[in-house]
Amino acid sequence: MFATVRNAPLYSHGGGLSESRTLQSRHMPETDRDITIYRADWVLPVAAPVLPDGGVAVSGGRILSVGPAPRLVAEHPDAAFSDLGRAIIMPGFVNCHSHVEYTSFRGILDDAEFGDWIISLVDVKASLTPDEYLVSARLGAMEAISSGITTIADTSYGAATLEAGGAAGLRGRVYLEVFGVDDSRFDETMADVVRRLDQAQAAAPELFDVGLAPHAPYTVSSRLYQAVCDLARERGLKVMSHVAESQDELTYIRSGSGKFAHDYREKMGWERMLVQPYGVTPIKYLQQWRVFDRDFLAVHCVNLTRDDIRILRDTGVAVAHCPKSNAKLGCGVAPLADLLHEGVRVGLGTDSPASSNIMDMFDEMRTMLFLHRAVERDVSVLDAQKCVRIATLGGAEALGMEAEVGSLEPGKCADLIAVDVSRSHFAPIADPYSALVYGANQDDIRLTVVGGRELYRDRVHMGADADAIRSTAVAVREKLQDRVRTGAVEIGGADSGWWQTPAHREETV
Ligand SMILES: [Zn+2]
Numbered sequence: 001m002f003a004t005v006r007n008a009p010l011y012s013h014g015g016g017l018s019e020s021r022t023l024q025s026r027h028m029p030e031t032d033r034d035i036t037i038y039r040a041d042w043v044l045p046v047a048a049p050v051l052p053d054g055g056v057a058v059s060g061g062r063i064l065s066v067g068p069a070p071r072l073v074a075e076h077p078d079a080a081f082s083d084l085g086r087a088i089i090m091p092g093f094v095n096c097h098s099h100v101e102y103t104s105f106r107g108i109l110d111d112a113e114f115g116d117w118i119i120s121l122v123d124v125k126a127s128l129t130p131d132e133y134l135v136s137a138r139l140g141a142m143e144a145i146s147s148g149i150t151t152i153a154d155t156s157y158g159a160a161t162l163e164a165g166g167a168a169g170l171r172g173r174v175y176l177e178v179f180g181v182d183d184s185r186f187d188e189t190m191a192d193v194v195r196r197l198d199q200a201q202a203a204a205p206e207l208f209d210v211g212l213a214p215h216a217p218y219t220v221s222s223r224l225y226q227a228v229c230d231l232a233r234e235r236g237l238k239v240m241s242h243v244a245e246s247q248d249e250l251t252y253i254r255s256g257s258g259k260f261a262h263d264y265r266e267k268m269g270w271e272r273m274l275v276q277p278y279g280v281t282p283i284k285y286l287q288q289w290r291v292f293d294r295d296f297l298a299v300h301c302v303n304l305t306r307d308d309i310r311i312l313r314d315t316g317v318a319v320a321h322c323p324k325s326n327a328k329l330g331c332g333v334a335p336l337a338d339l340l341h342e343g344v345r346v347g348l349g350t351d352s353p354a355s356s357n358i359m360d361m362f363d364e365m366r367t368m369l370f371l372h373r374a375v376e377r378d379v380s381v382l383d384a385q386k387c388v389r390i391a392t393l394g395g396a397e398a399l400g401m402e403a404e405v406g407s408l409e410p411g412k413c414a415d416l417i418a419v420d421v422s423r424s425h426f427a428p429i430a431d432p433y434s435a436l437v438y439g440a441n442q443d444d445i446r447l448t449v450v451g452g453r454e455l456y457r458d459r460v461h462m463g464a465d466a467d468a469i470r471s472t473a474v475a476v477r478e479k480l481q482d483r484v485r486t487g488a489v490e491i492g493g494a495d496s497g498w499w500q501t502p503a504h505r506e507e508t509v
Helices: 070-076 100-105 114-126 130-146 160-168 183-203 223-237 247-255 260-268 282-287 306-315 323-328 336-341 359-375 384-398 434-440 464-486 503-509
Strands: 035-043 051-059 063-068 080-083 087-091 093-098 149-156 171-178 208-214 239-243 296-300 318-321 346-348 416-420 446-448 453-457
Touching: 035 070, 035 416, 051 070, 051 346, 063 070, 080 208, 087 384, 087 434, 093 130, 093 296, 093 318, 093 346, 093 384, 100 114, 100 130, 100 149, 100 464, 114 247, 114 260, 130 149, 130 160, 130 446, 130 453, 130 464, 149 160, 149 384, 149 446, 160 171, 160 183, 160 208, 183 208, 208 223, 223 239, 239 282, 247 260, 247 282, 282 306, 306 336, 306 446, 318 336, 318 384, 323 359, 323 434, 336 346, 336 359, 346 359, 346 384, 359 384, 384 434
Parallel strands: 035 080, 035 087, 093 149, 149 171, 171 208, 208 239, 239 296, 296 318, 318 346
Antiparallel strands: 035 051, 051 063, 087 416, 416 446, 446 453
């Protein structure tokens, strides 16, 4: 059922860089002293061919020029020079879907199938305090940086990501999560959304913006879903939602039955609300509410019909592909080749450590490539270069951030990483794309720069106490396990829906 994308364009911007010329930004710094030149054996601009012995000149948080290193040095003799040696400099990864505040849940529900996993997650989520969520988010933000992610599109209920991501120096967007199927509480739910949105926008650090996330078609009523999307349009905000992820979701939307109609609604205290069978796929269900447009990011999209794909194409919706999470939870494999073939913007997401354990975009690229080749029984369906593009510029396009990030081009933000390829598992290197996708992992990151600021170099987090963040997060997990042991949290038990907790009741009554 999948098409190949053999002839899809790889370079969407500009005319490409050659060794004979250097592209320069229009923004010129006062003197060479404001410039840093990063050099490595290879530079992968993504939007242009690979440069051997390449360099990237950075100034004022932006990329000034990309070209052969000797030429950049000759042009800026007084610039600071950082030679990363046998390394690959490339744009930082754009992680199109994460929940960094769930980092403390890593490995907690490794063998649950999707429906049980999400039901158990309700209990786990209810058991952390806001401070503990912040600790968890800090660990996630730190892991993102040390694994070469420079932009995250994170989904969060309490916006802990804004504080953690901002403090860590990441760039990104936080989509505020909205739940609710009880339309008798519509007004108070919307008032709460507006209040949280105002708060989050006021608190957003410089490199973050805020969007809205109606969680999924099975956790948000159609009326609330439309109202949240209308609010986003009014305020010019982006929208994200988990869509067409599992068979349970399909059964719920089509037939009004299954695990989400029964167990999940009971867990959330929604069992008295009417469930309507809509008889259509989740994509068609959402399309009728006119919530789809270019600002909508549909996360997962595992279960799509050909009609669904055409709807995504025609409405301009972008997709966040999370191959490891979908595979681990037994959901399936999204029809990536068809989506790309139809010109749908697709980015790559790690999802949360509660589902995919690590936020390693190399692992995610490799899994994506292997899964699709295995399913298709066709090696031409995806190659290493396309994987790198999806994990960088493709993600930026899916988020509407391609003018700023996703490739190394003059004028764009200086968000770049260096991958150390000096170790034996990389020798020899014929093609740097191959080295990145087939050989690298997050431990090979040597340098992470966001907006010209070095956040991580040679295993050291600049300006952050990594050991303290790690040990505090481990302590949160131990406290959670204690609560489970003493019966304060009953994983999988009934009536512990998270907004039925005392803290939530105080807030909403
Ligand atoms: Zn998610």
